[in-house]
Every structure is written in C-alpha cells, then in structure tokens.
Amino acid sequence: MTTRTTAGPAIRVQGLEKSYKALKVLRGVDFEVARGSIFALLGSNGAGKTTAVKILSTLLKADAGTIAVNGFDVATQAADVRESISLTGQFAAVDEILTGRENLVLVARLRHRENPGRIADDLLARFSLNEAGTRRVSTYSGGMRRRLDIAMSLVGDPPVIFLDEPTTGLDPQGRIEVWQAVRELAAQGTTVLLTTQYLDEAEQLADRIAILHEGRIIVNGTLAELKQLLPPAEVEYVEKQPTLEDVFLALVGDKK
Amino acid sequence: MAKHFLGDTGVLLGRSLRHIARSPDTIITTAIMPIAMMLMFVYVFGGAIDTGSDSYVRYMLPGILLITVASGISYTAFRLFLDLKGGIFERFQSMPIARSSVLWAHVVTSLVANLISLVVVLLVALLMGFRTSAGVAGWLAVAGILFLFTLALTWLAVIPGLTAKSVDGAGAFSYPLIFLPFLSSAFVPTHTMPGPVRAFAEHQPVTSIVNTIRALFTQQPIGGDIWTALAWCVGLLVAAYVLATITYRRRIS
Numbered sequence: 413m414t415t416r417t418t419a420g421p422a423i424r425v426q427g428l429e430k431s432y433k434a435l436k437v438l439r440g441v442d443f444e445v446a447r448g449s450i451f452a453l454l455g456s457n458g459a460g461k462t463t464a465v466k467i468l469s470t471l472l473k474a475d476a477g478t479i480a481v482n483g484f485d486v487a488t489q490a491a492d493v494r495e496s497i498s499l500t501g502q503f504a505a506v507d508e509i510l511t512g513r514e515n516l517v518l519v520a521r522l523r524h525r526e527n528p529g530r531i532a533d534d535l536l537a538r539f540s541l542n543e544a545g546t547r548r549v550s551t552y553s554g555g556m557r558r559r560l561d562i563a564m565s566l567v568g569d570p571p572v573i574f575l576d577e578p579t580t581g582l583d584p585q586g587r588i589e590v591w592q593a594v595r596e597l598a599a600q601g602t603t604v605l606l607t608t609q610y611l612d613e614a615e616q617l618a619d620r621i622a623i624l625h626e627g628r629i630i631v632n633g634t635l636a637e638l639k640q641l642l643p644p645a646e647v648e649y650v651e652k653q654p655t656l657e658d659v660f661l662a663l664v665g666d667k668k
Numbered sequence: 669m670a671k672h673f674l675g676d677t678g679v680l681l682g683r684s685l686r687h688i689a690r691s692p693d694t695i696i697t698t699a700i701m702p703i704a705m706m707l708m709f710v711y712v713f714g715g716a717i718d719t720g721s722d723s724y725v726r727y728m729l730p731g732i733l734l735i736t737v738a739s740g741i742s743y744t745a746f747r748l749f750l751d752l753k754g755g756i757f758e759r760f761q762s763m764p765i766a767r768s769s770v771l772w773a774h775v776v777t778s779l780v781a782n783l784i785s786l787v788v789v790l791l792v793a794l795l796m797g798f799r800t801s802a803g804v805a806g807w808l809a810v811a812g813i814l815f816l817f818t819l820a821l822t823w824l825a826v827i828p829g830l831t832a833k834s835v836d837g838a839g840a841f842s843y844p845l846i847f848l849p850f851l852s853s854a855f856v857p858t859h860t861m862p863g864p865v866r867a868f869a870e871h872q873p874v875t876s877i878v879n880t881i882r883a884l885f886t887q888q889p890i891g892g893d894i895w896t897a898l899a900w901c902v903g904l905l906v907a908a909y910v911l912a913t914i915t916y917r918r919r920i921s
Contacts, residue, residue: 469762473921491764499762505755509687521679522765524672548690564759 420483422447422572422603423468428477430463437463439627441477445605445620447571450598452618453607454660459624461607462502465576468605469499482572497572498565502580504557505564506549512536512560513545516567523568535563539593555586562593566602573597575606579613591616611656621656625664673766680760680773684747688781695781698740699788701846702732706789709855710796717856721886725798729790730881731854734874735846736789737782737818741825742842744778748829749838752919761920771826771916778822779815786814800885810884813897817877820905821845826912830919854878873900 423445430438437460445451455461466472468481470490479486482496499505507515513532520528536545539559549557558578565573575594579587594617598604608614614621615635622632631638638659688694706728709717714724721727751757751770760770790798802810825842832838849855851865852874858866869875876896883890 466758471758471761471920494762494764497762499759501755501758503755505759507683507756508754509690510683514686518679518683519759519763522676522760522763524675524764 420480421445422449422482423451423605424478424480425464425468426478428464428467428479429475430460430467430472431475436627438467438474441624441627441629443622443629443632445603447603448598448601449619450594450604450606450617452614452621453605453624454609454611454614454621455607455624456609456664460627461609461624462576464624465499465574465605465607469497469574470494471499496570497574498567498570499574500561500565500576500578502576504554504561506557506561508550509548511546511548512541512552512556515549515560515564519564519567525568531567535566538596539563553586554582555589558582558586558590559593562590562597566597569602572603572605575604577607577609579608579610587613611660615656623660623663631659631663672764673769673772676765676769677772677776680769681776684773684777685780687747688777694743695784695788698743698781698785699736699792701739702736702789703792705735706732706793706796719857723797723799725793725796726800726885727882728855729793729798729885730878731849731852731874732789732793733786733814733881734817734849734854734877736785737814737821738842738845738848740782740785741778741818741821741845742839743781744774744822744825745829745832745838745841746835747777748774748826749832749835752830767920768913768916771912774826774829775819775822778825779818782818782822801887802885806884806887809894810881813877813880813894813901816898816901816905820901820908823905823908823912827908827915830912830915848872849874849878852878873897873904876900 421444423443425441425443428438428441429436441460441464443451453461453464463472467474468479468486470486470493473487481493484492484496486493507518510518513536516532516535517528520531525531532545536542539562541556541560541563544552544556549560552560562575562578565575578594579590582590591613594604594606606617618635620632620634621638622629624630631641635656638656639654641659641663706725709728710725714728717724719727757770761767800806828838828841852858852869852872854874858869858875861869876893877900879893880890880897882888883893
C-alpha cells in the first residue's frame with residue numbers, strides 16, 4: 413500500500429457543524445473511529461447521516477469543526493484524504509452500461525494502479541461475481557449491484573471505507589450478501605464507517621454504534637453499553653432481551 | 669492531482685465512448701432528425717423556394733449541419749445528468765483524480781459523437797445530389813468552423829447537465845438552438861423576410877456561420893462573414909466555458 417498513514421484513530425471528528433441555509437443539519441458532532449473497526453452511524457431519515465459522510469469524504473465542506481480522516485485534514489489535505497478513502501454512496505454508484513469487470517478496471521485505472529485487469533479479477537472472485545463479470549451491470553440484481561459497488565470501493569485497498577446506507581432498498585438476501593462483504597472487509601483490517609436506519613444492521617455489524625439525532629450524537633458506545641441505557645423499569649416488564657430498536661426509540665423519545 | 673489530468677481524462681473518455689458504442693441509437697437519433705428535415709425541405713418545400721442557387725441541397729446543407737450539432741449536444745447534458753443522478757459522479761469526486769477530467773471526458777465524447785453524426789448526414793446529402801468543388805483547404809475550414817461551433821455548444825450543454833432537476837430539463841435547452849437556423853439564412857435568403865425578422869436573422873450567429881460554410885462549399889468569396897462567424901463561436905465558447913466551470917465548482921464544493 414502506498415498511502416501514507418499516521419498513528420491515531422482512523423477518523424476523528426470534533427465540533428462538526430453544517431447548515432443548509434437556515435436549516436442546521438449538524439450541530440456539533442464529535443466522534444472517533446478506531447482503526448480496523450466497524451462504526452455505525454444510526455439515525456432516522458434526515459438526521460444528517462449522509463451530510464456527515466459527504467463531509468468526511470470531501471464532497472461537502474463543513475461550516476465548523478476539525479475532521480481528520482486517516483490523519484489528514486479534510487479541509488486542507490483533501491487530496492490525501494481522497495487517496496485514503498472510498499465512498500459507497502446511498503445509490504449504487506456503478507456504471508450500468510459497462511460490465512462488472514469494466515467497472516472495476518475503470519476504478520483501478522482512475523486510482524492509478526498497475527495491473528487493473530488483475531485487480532478486477534481478484535475482486536470479482538472475492539465477491540462471487542466471477543460469472544457475472546462479463547455481463548452488463550444493467551442485468552444485475554440489487555444485491556449483485558451493491559456487491560459490485562462495494563468491490564469498486566475496495567480497489568487499491570483504501571484504509572477507510574464509507575458505506576452510506578449500504579442495504580437500503582435491498583431484499584433480505586441482498587442484505588445478507590452485503591453484510592457478509594462488510595464483515596470480510598473488517599476482518600482484513602479496513603476501517604468501515606457505515607450509516608444505516610436499520611437498527612438490526614448496526615446490531616449485526618458494528619463494533620461501536622453512535623446515534624445521530626437532531627444534529628448531535630446522543631449516544632456512542634458498544635451494543636452492550638447501549639443496551640444498558642434502557643430505563644430499567646421498562647426492562648422488568650419485557651420478557652425478551654431489549655433490542656437496539658427499543659434503545660433507539662427510548663433515547664430519541666419517539667413512541668410511534 | 670494535475671499530473672493525472674490527461675491520463676484520467678483518457679480513462680473517462682474511454683468509458684463514455686464505450687457508452688456510445690453500446691447505444692449507437694444516440695448517434696442515429698441525432699442524425700435522423702436533420703436527415704428528415706433535409707428530405708422534407710429538398711423534396712417538398714425546396715421546389716417552391718427561390719434561393720438563386722442551382723442546387724437547393726447545397727444551399728441548405730450548412731444549416732442542416734448546424735441543426736445536427738445542436739441536437740447532438742443535448743446528449744452531453746443528458747449523459748452528465750445521468751452521471752450526477754446515478755451517484756457515479758460522487759464516486760469520481762471522492763477519488764484521487766484530476767477533477768476537471770470528469771467534464772473534459774464528456775466534452776471530447778461530444779466532439780467524437782457529433783463528428784460521426786455529421787459524417788452520416790453528409791453521406792446522405794451526397795446521395796441526394798450534394799456536390800462541392802471545395803478542395804482540401806475548403807473542407808478543413810468547414811471542419812474547423814464546425815469543430816469550434818460544436819465545442820462552444822458542448823460547453824453550453826454542460827451547464828444544464830450540471831444544474832437540471834430532471835432528464836427532460838437537461839435536454840430541453842437544445843430546442844431553441846435547433847430552431848435558430850430557421851430564423852437565419854439557412855433555408856431561405858434573408859431578404860425575403862419582413863423587416864424585424866430580417867434584422868434578427870442577419871445579426872444572429874447562425875447566419876454568419878451558414879454563409880461562411882456555404883461560401884466555402886461553393887468556392888465563392890467569403891468576405892467578412894468568416895470573421896463574424898469566428899467571433900461568435902469563440903465568444904460563445906469562452907462565455908460557456910467560464911459559466912460551466914463556475915457551475916461545476918459550485919456543484920462540487
């Protein structure tokens with residue numbers, strides 16, 4: 413790997429603020445993501461998850477706060493940040509007209525890697541897309557498309573990967589495929605920040621979970637820590653273990 | 669990242685050209701409308717139009733070529749819009765590439781696609797009896813003017829491509845451009861038009877470009893038209909390029 417890395421957490425966000433005109437989307441967000449861990453940013457629609465990811469991946473500028481990704485400042489060292497990350501956005505960012513293999517070769521070339529063909533073949537094999545590799549992406553299922561999308565993010569082994577709602581719109585089978593892919597990533601030491609509105613997804617994948625609500629992180633901890641936050645009185649009357657969903661709804665005070 | 673500009677543009681150009689090769693319908697539809705107009709004007713209206721020229725195909729071909737370009741560049745707006753909509757644009761922007769190469773790849777693609785459409789239209793014109801005495805220099809001059817015109821309109825097309833809210837919006841800006849040759853010397857001599865229309869026709873860019881290409885095809889003296897035509901093309905190119913670049917910067921920051 414050619415990317416320079418520095419010690420410290422993979423992602424450090426301090427006092428991040430962002431407004432769209434009068435609308436304050438992020439009102440002072442702080443969190444850190446340890447290297448090689450999976451961090452889930454959990455929140456309902458419009459909580460600001462995508463805005464946060466766009467700022468971390470240099471697509472948007474923050475109004476205030478200091479943000480470092482892989483030790484590089486997103487405002488002043490954007491090119492270094494881009495060299496260190498990959499973004500898989502909310503909508504599968506794949507080229508429908510190209511084949512799966514051509515998509516991977518395209519990204520490998522744009523990342524200035526040697527041997528783009530071999531990188532593509534390796535990734536196709538890793539994501540069980542061998543046979544589909546020569547077909548146009550427009551013929552892929554939702555799950556295959558997402559898998560290719562994530563495979564494209566792995567070209568060049570960037571140390572930090574952002575997955576913005578990676579399973580939104582997928583059927584259960586597709587979700588399981590994506591989860592498997594994310595677990596494999598973390599197993600090799602890649603840092604993953606994923607956003608999700610599905611509580612079980614965070615529960616399944618993440619080492620740490622932060623809940624973003626009304627522009628602030630209201631809780632940040634491991635699943636076990638989060639579960640302890642549930643008011644005990646409520647715990648006494650439920651038979652099964654509280655799910656993360658209970659925790660989430662209790663914390664944001666939304667009793668729908 | 670500037671050191672990667674040429675390489676990145678080349679890679680992205682390869683991608684867009686592959687799109688065109690796999691959906692040749694975009695080139696065919698670009699060429700079909702001007703060809704239909706040419707057939708209609710030559711075989712339906714042409715007999716009733718007195719242009720003082722012995723060959724009506726030769727008279728109106730320059731205008732048809734400009735219409736071909738005007739309809740062809742709407743695909744640039746369309747392709748750019750689809751990239752933005754689909755998320756691949758954001759993927760490119762979050763990668764360590766030369767950022768302007770994303771636009772340049774689309775612009776060069778437009779030049780290639782329009783060149784192919786123009787050749788198709790020219791071949792049909794030849795079948796319909798278009799002949800020219802223009803030599804190599806004349807043809808090069810025609811190609812140069814069409815190149816400038818295409819480049820200018822393509823940069824213009826980048827703006828709606830970056831700002832449109834819908835696919836229809838991305839393509840709609842080209843309608844007035846396609847219509848402009850009708851209010852020019854492209855199909856009928858301007859002296860037959862009533863005063864205000866004539867004044868507009870004689871002072872809009874298409875007339876000077878059409879007159880220049882027509883003079884080159886017939887080896888007539890070009891006069892001042894070529895300078896007016898070049899001034900329009902270069903002026904439009906600079907204005908469109910600056911506006912498109914500002915729009916792009918705003919879009920990616």
